[in-house]
Amino acid sequence: MCLLWTLLQFVVLAFYWDVPPLDSAEGGREEEEEGEEEEEEGGGAAAAAVLLEMKEEELPLVAAKEEPVHRYLAVNSDDPLESAVTSETRPFLPHPPGPPSPPPSPPPPPANFSAGSEFLREEVVVLLTAQFITLFNQTALETMVTPMTQRYFSFTELGNSLMYGVCGVEVILGFFFVRWLSGRVADRAVLAVGLAICSVACVWCLIFLTDPRGGYRWELTAFIIGVFLQLLGLPFVAVSQVSLFSKVTAEKTQGFSQGVRRSVGGLATILGPLWAGGLTNNLYIMLGMMLALLTIITIMTALSYSHLTEPRSVQCAEGCADSGL
Numbered sequence: 001m002c003l004l005w006t007l008l009q010f011v012v013l014a015f016y017w018d019v020p021p022l023d024s025a026e027g028g029r030e031e032e033e034e035g036e037e038e039e040e041e042g043g044g045a046a047a048a049a050v051l052l053e054m055k056e057e058e059l060p061l062v063a064a065k066e067e068p069v070h071r072y073l074a075v076n077s078d079d080p081l082e083s084a085v086t087s088e089t090r091p092f093l094p095h096p097p098g099p100p101s102p103p104p105s106p107p108p109p110p111a112n113f114s115a116g117s118e119f120l121r122e123e124v125v126v127l128l129t130a131q132f133i134t135l136f137n138q139t140a141l142e143t144m145v146t147p148m149t150q151r152y153f154s155f156t157e158l159g160n161s162l163m164y165g166v167c168g169v170e171v172i173l174g175f176f177f178v179r180w181l182s183g184r185v186a187d188r189a190v191l192a193v194g195l196a197i198c199s200v201a202c203v204w205c206l207i208f209l210t211d212p213r214g215g216y217r218w219e220l221t222a223f224i225i226g227v228f229l230q231l232l233g234l235p236f237v238a239v240s241q242v243s244l245f246s247k248v249t250a251e252k253t254q255g256f257s258q259g260v261r262r263s264v265g266g267l268a269t270i271l272g273p274l275w276a277g278g279l280t281n282n283l284y285i286m287l288g289m290m291l292a293l294l295t296i297i298t299i300m301t302a303l304s305y306s307h308l309t310e311p312r313s314v315q316c317a318e319g320c321a322d323s324g325l
Contacts, residue, residue, distance in 0.1 A: 192302075208226065248308070
């Protein structure tokens with residue numbers, strides 16, 4: 001941690017002074033050019049004022065009276081001189097200002113929106129359940145790991161910190177892999193793969209970690225494999241269910257829908273540690289509940305697999321936009 005904070009200080013010092021953008025440099029040049037033009041215009045105006053004074057001195061003090069010239073023209077005359085005179089002497093009558101335009105009204109909320117019909121649909125229920133079970137099992141695993149490593153492997157604080165650091169690196173790499181995979185595979189397929197990996201990891205932990213045997217090396221190897229599989233499936237489920245949830249819910253109510261999803265996830269992060277914290281001495285019940293939840297969400301996903309996709313209307317609209325129609 002000290003090393004990371006030290007590196008962060010160097011990064012902050014390197015980016016302390018802002019690099020002036022290209023627009024500001026071009027703006028400074030334009031201002032200089034405008035200043036030079038204004039100086040030139042000011043010098044020209046002064047010279048014109050001097051010439052005007054000289055002409056006024058040359059003019060006679062009393063101007064000769066000119067007799068008015070009367071011209072008789074038709075009403076609809078095509079004389080260009082008359083049109084020019086009338087256009088110059090006609091006073092400019094501005095148009096009366098119109099009524100002020102009303103301010104734009106905010107878009108009304110969708111009239112046909114119903115929370116019951118929106119969140120009780122089959123695909124939405126499946127994705128909310130996947131959100132709850134994923135975070136419940138993940139937080140329960142995080143609560144279980146530290147007491148287990150101290151009891152069976154005698155890990156100290158340094159050992160646990162290194163273990164969590166390696167786990168974080170694995171999760172980050174997993175998210176990068178899922179980002180690459182999601183552009184080539186459908187989201188529901190990614191969700192199915194993630195649930196399968198999590199189920200295999202839970203079965204592995206239930207078999208080899210509840211009653212560890214075979215010596216220190218085998219126990220440590222079984223523990224590493226179980227944690228690796230559990231963290232490997234996390235990015236698949238987390239990314240795919242968030243992506244699918246944003247596609248199957250209404251676009252106009254995305255804020256409210258995402259708030260509901262986050263609330264379900266927050267409830268899972270509260271109940272998961274409470275469940276695992278009281279059952280660290282009875283791993284059969286704790287891991288058995290986690291496996292039961294994974295079995296439920298796997299069955300629900302299999303039964304609703306055809307509904308876990310973007311609506312056809314949105315797909316058709318995107319296809320028409322891409323084709324330029």
